[in-house]
Amino acid sequence: MHKTPIKILMTDDHPMIIEGYQNTLLSSKKEHQELDIAIASNCDESIKAIKKSMAIKSPFDIFFFDISLPPSKDGVYQSGVDLAAYVKQYVPAAKVVLLTMFNESYRIHTIIKNIKPEGFLIKSDITSKELSSGFQAVINNPPFYSGTVNKILNKMTSSRLDVDDVSHEILYLLSQGVKNKDMSKRINLSLSMIEKRKKYLKEVFRISDGKDDTLVIKAKDAGFI
Known part of the structure; x- marks a missing residue:
């Protein structure tokens, strides 16, 4: 069977969380999928990996960015949102998944409007099943938003x-x-x-x-x- 390679960059400053994401995706991937997962723990490492992949003409297909990250040393990138904006500009064919602990309606609404991520997950919503199904949805039929994000968007929309x-x-x-x-x-x-x-x-x-x-x-x- 022909394998479909999928290059992924996961950026989160909590090693155990990244390990959990990796294990979930690797154990739940489809038979025809071949995942190549790279990791970064801050904005500097992430930008370095993105630029390197572009330089060798082997860009990532999917990015997972935690929103709360240690900023870059030059202060240009303050969060996962800044990294997502960079990807949207320079790797437009890639898909972006944002993950966060916060659930403030205004911030979520603003990020979705400005970034238009293919995935947006609240960490308290994430189970192995949610992450694996979200991953497949992002690949095949984006966008995918976790339960809390959908509730926030639906509530505001229904108010009219x-x-x-x-x-x-x-x-x-x-x-x-x-x-x-x-x-x-x-x-x-x-x-x-x-x-x-x-x-x-x-x-x-x-x-x-x-x-x-x-x-x-x-x-x-x-x-x-």
Whole structure:
């Protein structure tokens, strides 16, 4: 039987986790698949491996990036999201799977919109079965999102509230306790515009008491943060 070679790069700073991923994929691969798995433990190692594979014209087919990684020494790459963005630009034919411990709606929504990964898994969702089925889905019928990611996306979509990207970011910053004066520096809006946005959001979410805290609670309930 003809074997289909699949080159994989896994980047995670926890050796036991990578070992678990490797063992799961190797034990559950299809008979016709031949997996060549390389590993990296930080952004520098990962970028080095990616560039080397491109230089010898043998690029990776699939990348697994933990989002929380030690940054590169030059500060250019701060996380697995930065690595994914690099791959999307320079290895566009490859498939990207992001893995993370966090489950904040805003961050997940933003990453999916900006990166468009073929796979997005919350680590607390991952079982051997979930990882192996997700791997095959990414190869054959992407995207594949784990249960928590799908719940977050479905909840926000089902709310059908008119919240654009800027307003969405304001909700997220409010949930992080960021004050208006600091918020204006981060999203390049004047204080008056931020207040207008907040007023609009309170109307959208039907906040009767006018409080920011109530807005945050309602936005969380609707799946926006």
